[in-house]
Amino acid sequence: MKEAMFYEKLEESKVRCGLCRFRCLITSGQRGHCRVRENRDGTLYSLVYRRAVAEQVDPIQKKPLFHLLPGTTSYSVSTVGCNFRCLHCQNYGIAQPYPPDVEGSGHDLSPEEIVKRAVDAGCRSIAYTYTEPTIFYEYAYDTAVLAKEAGLKNVFVTNGYIEEEPLKRIAPYLDAANIDLKGFTERFYRETVQASLDEVLECIRHYKKLGIWIELTTLVIPGRNDDDEQLQGIARFIADELGPSTPWHVTRFSPRYKMSDLPPTPTESLRAAVSTGVYAGLHYVYQGNVPGEGGGNTYCPGCGALLIRRYGYLVEKNLLSTGCCPSCDSRIEGVWDGASES
Template sequence: MHEARFWDKAAEGKVKCSLCRFRCLIAEGQRGVCGVRENREGVLYTLVYGRSIAENVDPIEKKPLFHYHPGSKSFSIATVGCNFRCLHCQNADISQWPHTGRPIAGHDLPPAEIVRRAKAAGCRSIAYTYTEPTIFLEYAYDTAALASREGIGNVFVTNGYITPEALEAVAPFLDAANVDLKGFSEKFYREVAGATLQGVLDSLKEYRRLGIWIEVTTLIIPGHNDGEADLKGIARFIADELGAHVPWHVTAFYPTYKMIASPPTPAATLRKARQIGIDAGLRYVYEGNIPGEGGENTFCPACGKVVIERCGFRLGQVRTEGGKCGFCGEKIEGIGL
């Protein structure tokens, strides 16, 4: 039990949570949409502070973050819980755990120990990932503050539903984020994720305003969000509202969780999406979940040569110097390139 942040008292013993864009009004003894924030006698508590459900040393490319210290390692942690209900969640066993009626799972892993383990493993950053970092923000915030003092970066892998006030609080310690832009229609978000598109778009603009390095990922699901209008809408939004330098990862779907009847994404669909991004003026568009196809390489937007080679999560030759193309000197945006 740990008292939460970002909440206010409301009438009749209720509390108003302002951590994510659902802004839940929670009655006594009840929990918010995430399932891990509970009103006990008019005080909001987080049930997952210091309760890690998973930790691993991952390549930063797995997040995926391709323009943040390429080739580095990231100490990755998560708790149970999520504020979305994605039908295609790859980590539903832990993200939806609080809704099973079972006690909150996890083992004790305090922030200082996370930082110690990250340093011992030679990690350049700590990634708050696997589930949704917003719902364990108090835990992530304290860890990130300690990590920053030790020269370790912090990155979110997120659904992009955090409130502006919560993001502003953690922003001084947050170096980068990969934000899911799951589709480009309110219908898709409502039916597949249980959220709103506009909330994610607004959040993405907040990340950009605060100067946090962002990369955007869209998992393309055949028959759901693979229409040309959807893909063009996402590409235009990134180019116009976030900046042409913001990388867009278009990744392949594989049947999972409650969408096992949907077919895998054809490689041709990813190639079409990548071309749509390039035609919209995006400087960096990547194809994910189909290693070895060449769509994971970073190409110089000016001369077209490969400046960072990748295959899956493995880094090949890097031909950048001081954030510039090693061939023609064009700027290659990012951190630690």
């Protein structure tokens, strides 16, 4: 165990957690909504510090992050737990553990060892992913500080529910984030993930304000968030508040967990979502989980030249090592070898 960061001690041994936007009030002996932070006699502890439940080398495209060092690999780690209750969770076995399964989960892995393994594997970044990195914040923070010292980038793959102060604290070490914008109505968020859309939008704005490179992902679920109103709302939000250079990944849903009765997303629906983003003026709209469609390619918004050709998670062609279009010399927004352009 490790004492948690960002909480307030209250009367009667209660605590108020300030890490994520649920702001849980936790009595002694109880845990927060994430199930991995417990109040013990008025002190809040993380139960998952140094308890890695998954680790592997992934292509950075898998996160998905298409504008951060394309073609490189990212050392990916997670613990158990999540503060959302997504009905379609793809990693529900580790993200939605029963409380008794949390303590003793995973294996001991220190921040120092994570950084060493990442360097030894030739990775250019460390990704805090698979579950929600906010809930293992202390572990991610300590690792990110060491990773930055070692010359590695740090990446969150997140649901966008962290509070502003913890985000500010880790921002100097956090280079990029892929944030799920799962739908665009309060009803969808309430019924499908048990959270608030407004809180997610505010969190995304904070990422942008802090200068962290962000890419957004929407898993397009038939009958749930694939209507024109929601997709157009997301596209307008990105264009108006984040800027048209913010990549948007519209990704195919596959039946799983508590949504196993739904069909996969038709390819036509993804094409329509891409068109929605392009019509809204977005420069980079990517179609995910449909290899061979060409929807993962990066084109110059200035001259239309093909800059990166992808097949699934594989980069087959990359002309953006310097972040500049070789045909028209336009700067392409992202995090490249030398600098960040946003």
